[in-house]
Structure formats: C-alpha cells, structure tokens
C-alpha cells in the first residue's frame with residue numbers, strides 16, 4: 223500500500239484554502255492548513271509534510287521569508303509557491319530561494335495536481351515506483367539490490383539502486399547530473415560531484431547495458447545530462 227502523502231496548504235484567503243483542501247482530499251492526500259506565515263512556521267515545526275503549497279503573499283511572515291528560513295534550517299520538504307499574476311520577479315526569486323516549483327494564480331486545479339504529482343515523483347522516487355518495478359528489460363528489486371532479466375541476476379549497489387529508482391520515476395525526461403547528484407547523494411553539485419556521478423553511471427552501464435559504449439537504457443543527452451526512455 224502506498225502511504226498517503228500529506229500536504230500543508232499555506233494560504234491566507236480562506237476560500238482558496240478550503241477549495242484546495244477539498245480538491246486535494248478528493249484526490250487522496252492528507253491536508254493541513256495554515257492561514258498565515260506564523261501559523262505555517264508553527265505547524266511545520268510540529269509535523270513533517272510531504273509537500274507544502276505556499277502562497278507568496280501572506281500576512282505576518284511572507285512565503286518568501288518562510289521558504290528561505292526553512293531551507294536555511296535544512297528543511298528539505300518540497301515547496302510549490304503560489305504566486306499572483308504580475309509577480310514576475312518574485313517568481314524568479316521564488317525558485318532561487320529554494321522552492322521546487324511555482325504556479326501562477328489563477329491556476330486550474332488539474333494543473334496544480336499535475337505539478338504536485340511531478341514534484342512528489344521527483345523528490346520521492348520510492349513513492350512513484352515502489353520497491354520492485356520494471357526498468358528496461360530488468361525487474362528491479364530495491365530491497366534485495368538485484369536487477370533480474372530471465373535467468374540473469376545482477377547485483378547492484380545501494381547508490382546504483384537509487385539511481386535506477388530515480389530514472390524509473392522520471393522516464394522520458396532529461397535529468398542533469400546536477401539534479402541526479404542532488405537527488406541521489408543529497409548534495410549540491412561540485413567538481414567532485416560531476417566525477418562521482420559520471421563514475422557511477424559508467425559502472426551501472428557496464429552492468430546493465432549490452433554495450434556500455436553505446437548505451438540504450440540510460441542514454442547520454444549531450445550537454446544536458448541523461449535520459450531513460452520508457453516506451454510503455
């Protein structure tokens with residue numbers, strides 16, 4: 223059973239807050255609410271969320287201040303900023319201050335749902351693909367650290383498993399080394415990070431690709447990163 227994702231809605235407009243709660247609960251999420259910045263701060267200190275929907279313009283403490291503060295404290299919960307039209311500049315800074323995505327009001331609820339799912343998939347690949355899943359011709363077992371194909375059984379390391387899980391959760395999308403490094407190693411990119419990422423990809427390819435000089439599972443996208451194509 224997939225565990226229910228819990229979302230915190232931080233929004234001072236009561237109508238929007240209630241509409242968001244109804245909609246998210248209907249789609250199977252657990253929902254908590256905060257009506258201003260102070261309340262958001264208190265709620266976040268008490269409980270762990272899977273995602274926070276954060277209005278940029280809030281009384282007492284702004285969404286911007288909240289997000290910056292949380293990131294400074296090392297909180298990693300994904301944040302989607304809700305911005306009003308015309309807050310173009312804030313939008314850009316919104317992403318710089320550690321938000322994972324933003325959506326401009328008025329937005330459609332379907333669009334918001336798509337963004338929420340994408341961010342959750344990105345930030346929690348385990349939730350998206352589970353512990354056993356298909357990856358190209360392989361059956362991956364994350365707990366056993368094995369990739370199986372027919373009678374062939376390949377042992378994979380924990381890191382390799384995390385890399386596979388991330389690609390499987392994000393098929394048909396170019397993933398930069400920076401993104402991969404941040405997700406799998408949980409660190410920001412550095413020169414060492416680039417080398418580490420490339421070394422792990424090379425090692426993984428030598429295990430799962432027929433010809434690692436011409437990879438067909440985890441492809442290189444020149445100048446951009448890597449991509450796992452899943453035709454299913």
Ligand code: CA
Nearest residue numbers: 234277279280
């Ligand atoms: Ca507001």
